[in-house]
Amino acid sequence: MASATAVPTPARVAEAAAPKAPRSSGLGKGGPLTYVVAYLFVGVCLAPIVYIVFGGFRTNAQITEDPSGLPSPWQVSNYVEVLTGSLFWRQLGNSVVAGLLTTLGVVVLGLMASYVLARYSFLGRGAMYSLFAAGLMFPMTVAITPLYIMIRSLGLMNSVGGLVLPQIAFALPTTIIILVPFLRAIPRELEEAASIDGASRLGFFFRMVVPLSLPGVVTVGILAFVASWNSYMLPLFILNDETSYTLPLGVQAFASQYSVDTARVLAFTSLSMIPALVFFSLFERRIVGGLTGAVKG
Amino acid sequence: MSVSQGEISPSTTTPEDRAGSGGGAGAPTSVPAERPRRGRNGRWQRRAEVAVLAGPALVVFLTFVIVPVVMAAYYGFFKWKGFGPPTDFVGFDNYLIIFRDAEFMAALGHNAFIVVLSLVVQGPVAVAVALLLNRRIRGRSVIRVLVFVPYVVSEVIVGTGFSLMLATNGAVNDLLGKLGLSFFATDWLSDPDVAIWTLLFIISWKYIGFAVILFLAGLQGVPDELSEASAIDGASYWQTQRFITLPLLGPTLRIWAFLSIIGSLQLFDLVYIIWGQYVASTAGTSTMATYMVANGRNAGNYGFGNAVAVVLFLISLAVALVYQRFVLRRDTEGALTEGKK
Numbered sequence: 001m002a003s004a005t006a007v008p009t010p011a012r013v014a015e016a017a018a019p020k021a022p023r024s025s026g027l028g029k030g031g032p033l034t035y036v037v038a039y040l041f042v043g044v045c046l047a048p049i050v051y052i053v054f055g056g057f058r059t060n061a062q063i064t065e066d067p068s069g070l071p072s073p074w075q076v077s078n079y080v081e082v083l084t085g086s087l088f089w090r091q092l093g094n095s096v097v098a099g100l101l102t103t104l105g106v107v108v109l110g111l112m113a114s115y116v117l118a119r120y121s122f123l124g125r126g127a128m129y130s131l132f133a134a135g136l137m138f139p140m141t142v143a144i145t146p147l148y149i150m151i152r153s154l155g156l157m158n159s160v161g162g163l164v165l166p167q168i169a170f171a172l173p174t175t176i177i178i179l180v181p182f183l184r185a186i187p188r189e190l191e192e193a194a195s196i197d198g199a200s201r202l203g204f205f206f207r208m209v210v211p212l213s214l215p216g217v218v219t220v221g222i223l224a225f226v227a228s229w230n231s232y233m234l235p236l237f238i239l240n241d242e243t244s245y246t247l248p249l250g251v252q253a254f255a256s257q258y259s260v261d262t263a264r265v266l267a268f269t270s271l272s273m274i275p276a277l278v279f280f281s282l283f284e285r286r287i288v289g290g291l292t293g294a295v296k297g
Numbered sequence: 298m299s300v301s302q303g304e305i306s307p308s309t310t311t312p313e314d315r316a317g318s319g320g321g322a323g324a325p326t327s328v329p330a331e332r333p334r335r336g337r338n339g340r341w342q343r344r345a346e347v348a349v350l351a352g353p354a355l356v357v358f359l360t361f362v363i364v365p366v367v368m369a370a371y372y373g374f375f376k377w378k379g380f381g382p383p384t385d386f387v388g389f390d391n392y393l394i395i396f397r398d399a400e401f402m403a404a405l406g407h408n409a410f411i412v413v414l415s416l417v418v419q420g421p422v423a424v425a426v427a428l429l430l431n432r433r434i435r436g437r438s439v440i441r442v443l444v445f446v447p448y449v450v451s452e453v454i455v456g457t458g459f460s461l462m463l464a465t466n467g468a469v470n471d472l473l474g475k476l477g478l479s480f481f482a483t484d485w486l487s488d489p490d491v492a493i494w495t496l497l498f499i500i501s502w503k504y505i506g507f508a509v510i511l512f513l514a515g516l517q518g519v520p521d522e523l524s525e526a527s528a529i530d531g532a533s534y535w536q537t538q539r540f541i542t543l544p545l546l547g548p549t550l551r552i553w554a555f556l557s558i559i560g561s562l563q564l565f566d567l568v569y570i571i572w573g574q575y576v577a578s579t580a581g582t583s584t585m586a587t588y589m590v591a592n593g594r595n596a597g598n599y600g601f602g603n604a605v606a607v608v609l610f611l612i613s614l615a616v617a618l619v620y621q622r623f624v625l626r627r628d629t630e631g632a633l634t635e636g637k638k
Contacts, residue, residue, distance in 0.1 A: 037429060113353075116346075132358065139563050155430050255457045257387055266461070
């Protein structure tokens with residue numbers, strides 16, 4: 001799948017790798033209509049989220065009586081109940097562990113492989129790169145059934161390993177495609193200087209490459225974490241025990257288990273999106289850079 | 298500490314294509330300076346380094362991506378319940394069943410519907426919003442973050458929220474009633490005439506932020522000088538957008554369309570969450586992937602499920618190749634020719 005990789009206009013790639021600060025330009029200022037349209041669009045984007053969060057502050061009676069109303073009076077009991085129960089925290093913990101392990105694995109394996117692909121020349125390098133790039137064409141949907149059978153026969157059902165290993169594998173193509181240009185961009189002179197100073201290639205890798213490629217590493221790490229955090233299909237196949245559920249499965253199970261208790265479902269749902277939203281708003285620039293990098297880099 | 302733009306841009310034009318075109322050996326060696334200094338020993342050490350560094354990633358990737366995909370193709374030829382090795386070889390029977398099954402054809406139709414209408418609906422809206430957010434308006438950076446929120450929230454949350462909102466006695470119908478539009482109120486999720494439009498709306502809502510962000514990044518790559526020059530030449534804002542900005546956004550648009558098409562073909566999560574495995578086909582929202590899961594794993598017919606996966610993959614691959622051949626070609630042309638020199 002060269003398509004997603006072979007369109008590097010240099011300016012764009014640089015843009016993606018290091019987003020610029022907003023600049024003044026001849027783009028024109030927005031009139032009042034611009035604001036109306038912008039706020040309307042944002043409103044549509046946020047309305048369902050607001051519905052979920054506010055719904056958690058209502059009682060079931062309020063929701064039945066007036067499905068589209070605001071909380072009156074505001075109830076915190078739903079949130080309190082979810083937060084004091086052990087299920088939410090357990091599933092949150094599962095999600096965090098799976099996310100962190102996936103991220104760690106993707107970054108470590110991806111960085112090592114990208115380094116080889118970027119800075120070593122050896123027979124079969126092109127083939128190896130193509131193999132990883134071809135991975136973009138194999139979405140998990142296609143492989144899910146054999147993957148499930150494999151995980152089952154490896155005895156990894158309901159385990160973090162059964163979840164994390166495939167997630168790392170499926171995140172590697174994007175990771176490598178983003179990281180290879182980053183590592184190539186490290187000037188040759190640095191490597192020569194390091195080798196004159198007596199650093200081995202591996203020493204150069206740890207002392208120079210890892211720190212210099214940090215922006216790219218952060219990007220792929222965040223992408224891997226968010227993908228793992230929201231992942232649904234794989235956990236659906238691999239995890240069938242409520243205590244091993246990650247949050248997405250937990251939300252779904254909770255929603256069907258307490259289907260009559262709408263308010264509590266909404267409270268559980270909104271609590272489970274907070275981590276992703278916080279994470280995202282912290283790293284928004286990086287994620288955006290990574291996405292555009294993934295597409296155009 | 299970041300690698301500056303000046304350093305990245307010159308090198309990104311060539312290297313990837315060099316690797317991608319399989320000419321790794323023919324391309325200039327990475328480290329000409331070191332070769333002569335190290336002898337035979339050094340060569341072996343380098344090979345060991347390559348193996349140690351690339352090995353783990355390669356093993357994990359082959360085991361959990363390539364092997365399952367190959368196994369899917371193999372299992373697809375068997376009638377198999379998923380226990381013990383598959384023995385009941387049925388040749389292409391599974392595939393014949395798939396293509397004679399009206400339910401699969403319906404699912405395929407739904408996928409096609411989503412593919413086309415996602416492009417038609419999301420594309421123009423996203424371009425418009427991106428152009429809008431590219432202007433200097435107050436709170437632009439906050440708006441950019443907010444627009445991206447639906448994309449970040451997981452499919453399960455979106456599905457749960459929308460199923461509650463769109464239920465017959467849910468918030469949407471209630472709100473319509475309050476606005477005096479109760480004749481619009483309908484059974485959004487289970488009416489077969491309406492459900493797929495509902496699905497289209499939810500998908501668009503969820504993924505349009507991604508398109509907007511991509512286009513915004515593309516717009517930043519359009520040099521300001523061009524719009525300044527056209528302004529000097531007397532072009533209006535809209536003329537500038539139409540004749541300068543949009544054409545330059547072309548590559549981004551084409552890549553986005555590609556991702557959107559592939560995503561629509563693989564669509565699973567939202568449908569499965571909102572409609573469940575059984576309702577999806579009666580509500581007219583089933584997709585190839587939900588058909589695969591419902592008739593494969595959930596029905597215990599693992600061989601059949603894998604055959605569906607293969608069909609799904611081949612359809613995606615065919616679409617991808619056609620798209621690459623006819624649409625993306627002009628984008629890759631420059632890059633490829635550059636790589637050859």
